[in-house]
Amino acid sequence: MIDMIKKLFQPFMVVFSHVLKSPHTIKYPYERLKFSPNFRGRHLLDVKKCVGCGMCARICPNNCIVMIEVEKGKVRLPQINLGSCSFCALCVRYCPHGALTMTDLVEISTDKRENLIYPPMKLAEPPSIKNVLPQLKKELTVQVTRSKIKYIRRKI
């Protein structure tokens, strides 16, 4: 009988101990996770390195890279349709000259589908979080210790 009562109240104790813990969710537009250096976000094209070989267009599993001509006579540069891109980074890995890299920007949602098609020049500008998320104030890194998870908040 005692074991029955203990079993009934044990879930209460465990759940109540969670109420005192700090929540694991973060206040997104004001705080944001700091991703690792090799995070696979939006692409960044280095125009000088790209020789227009088209390897990224051929390797892409979703056919979302097209080589287009930016200026007459110059090499053709990749245009990426982020609408159907699955961020698998095959293009980055198989680019012989390392012209395509990936930044840690994931906020690429737009209201019109055409805006998701990034022409080379738009790909070439390095993205900045600030103008995408103006309210961003803190940056978080996850720190795991034996007994709990801690978010270290650092002002930006």
Place this chain on the structure above:
Amino acid sequence: MSEKSSKQVMRISWGPQHPMSGQVRILIDTDGERVLNIIPDIGFTHRGIEKILENRNIVQGVVPIERMVMVDTANIALSYVRAAEEILGIEPPKRAQYIRVIICEVCRILSHLYGFGLAAEACGGYPAVFLWSTADREPFLDLMERITGTRWSYSFFVPGGVYADFPDKIKEKFLATLEYFEERLEAYRRAWFENKIFESRAKDVGILKPEDAIRLGAAGPNLRGSGVALDVRKDEPYEVYDEIDFRVITQPEGDSYARLMVRYLEMVESVKIIRQAIENMPSGPYRKFVSPLKRLPKGEAYSRVETARGELGVHMISDGGTKPYRIKITSPTLRNLYVVSQMPKITEVLLADVPVILYSFDPWYLDADR
């Protein structure tokens, strides 16, 4: 079950638009609270992956097949990559095999946690355990992001090895996460598995006897939940599972509680596997380069991998081109769903039991639809 005249039977449909149904429509014939017939109507997320894979070479193919079971990505990609390696006749370096085992076991934990959260919520009432499982996936996702670059669908495996090395500086962060996770598992057991009302809802519900489990084709933890010790990692050790000692977990009862307990203990086991894999991971190359434009030798290969949901097989047939001629994927959830549909014929099922039974099988409808 006595055949009710169609007048009294009410057919309820849990359409794809339903708080608990997921991407499937389940038709239930009930007479009051008693369930006579469960008919899962799948196909809502059929993308024709087998057709897509016929137009992808072996390096590109990893990306679409991973989308079959997003929550258990590494194991699915592993089966595709092993089939390709078997046809090519190459063996990835030792270190790559260890990295693959670590990522696959982390994926198993993530998938079991996700399924566990849903199974907890299927018993009703928004228990806190449902979101603890989501919170506890966070440290692992963070680790995977450090190794592979993303939190889901890593596209990290390639025939011949993996794309990046296992960064040594996150080794102690990995071990700390494992310790933290083991303590979290303790909280699950005390708050949920010893919860009197959960026991009354999950015990002796949806009992699957061992011979029925084999006859109907249950897969993975659902098979082991009925006491049948079938685990590809032990029966046909692939990668480096033969160098790691772990035990196949089975539970004799075969009811929903047993299936969830098997998944719970498999998480504990996976933590041990990962620890051993990190300890004795050799140094050396992590990839043997295979060019994506390489023509595959003519032949076929059937690779079996123990995913979190059960045994998944990829049968790759190649006729000498760069793209495989035909890829047949054996999906575990399709077998599980057939078992669920035969449930009312082998045990007595009430209407309130259907979500408990369904989510004790941990279905992933994209896996069944391919």
Place this chain on the structure above:
Amino acid sequence: MGEETEKKIIEAIKSNFQDAIEEAEVLRPKRISITVRNNKMFEVARFLRDRLKFDYVLSVGAVDYIKENRFQVIYYLLSSKEKVVLMLRTNIPRDKPFTPSLISVWEAVNYHERETWEMFGITFKGHPNLTRLLLPEDWEGGYPLRKDFKLSSSEGG
């Protein structure tokens, strides 16, 4: 570990069904592939299940060899005791795609046969309800997994 069990299984099958077996070979440890004449499918299947204990069905698939104008239906079976995978194959002509359904031998092939029927157009004679499984009910676009299926989108690859 060699392949004694696999060889024993092959010998057992060959000794009972000389004429029905077109070819039987051990692909690699724990993988057996036998090709059976279409009319003898039922007996071989019953023999596999009762005597050789291949009781667990993994799945049912088909391959469309359009150049040789034939389909190959493959039953992936697993024996839960010896833990060996057996691929039971049968070849049927493309213009007359009929094969006996093995649902009376293994109940679990129900969904798999329905899926192979809707993807390839191979009718399994004797299957209780050969209806759509994955494709929408009102699908008339032909059989998707056949090699001559027209792909509309930018697939091509």
Place this chain on the structure above:
Amino acid sequence: MVSLNEIITSVMNFIMLNLKFFIQVLIIPGLLFILLFVTFAVWFERKYLARAMLRIGPLYAGRISGFLQPIADFLKIFTKEIIVPSDADRRLFYLAPMLLPVIQALTIILIPFAPDWVVFRGSGFSLILFFAISGLAPLFPLIAGWASNNKYTIISSLRTAYLCIAAEIPLLLSAVGVVILTGSFDLIEIVEAQSKMWFIIPGFLGAIVFFIGILAESERVPFDIPVAEQEIVFGWRTEYSGILFMLTMMAEYIGLLSWSLLFITLYLGGYQGPILFGMPLVSHMFWVLVKLAVLTAIIILFRTVFPRFRIDQAIKIGWKYLIPIAIVNIFIAIIVKTFFPSII
């Protein structure tokens, strides 16, 4: 012709005459109190549920931890369109959600907040009157379930009927235990009788039965079977939208409020408590509100811990376990009343 200001003056006189009645009806146990309680209970439940799930919960509405979130939700739902299914029985469809909160709020008029602060004394039979009115409450989910003409709602309304029968009888029997201890049906006399010792001590078994009965009657977890999202979408409330849906939500919390108040009156000594700062009326009310807050917090706490019973398990608990315990409690009450009358 009666001029306008004559009407106004006569109305003002009428209000001045029975000012106390209007305060009672409109403010303390009346409309404002109920609305405030519902708002607070919804906010507390969402915030507590979130914290137990390691989430933050409502945050932005109202600057300080989202305490205006329920009001924001109310305004949002208020502007939503009311959709009535085409083949639903229109009159009954509108009737059920309107009357349900009214009936459950009606029972609060019998609860004494202070020795003379009760809306309707009930001429000595207020406990019976309470059960009579609250006996009507399960009728409206049935009407709503039938009127919405939807498979989920019919199953859910039948479940409400099973559940309420299984819960009413244990409640009545445990209330009988209290009546034996005091010898009268009047709630004020019951509270006065508890001045020396609260009835939760002698009638402890009855209190447990009553508490479980409250959970079943107000459909809180683990008894929220009629509104089981996992099985039958949203139970008998599936077809409601807009303000009708808001009314059914409020009905759930008002039911919780009325049954908790009765539990406090029967077992936790109603408005008994040390008098603070010499103002007896305010301190009595204060003690009632404190006990209400603690009891509601405990009931809401159940939601994060337990899953839901199956309907057959809930009925088995009601008939097989609660009723025998309630009968044992009655015997204990008789023994206490006859052999140790001094301790009450």
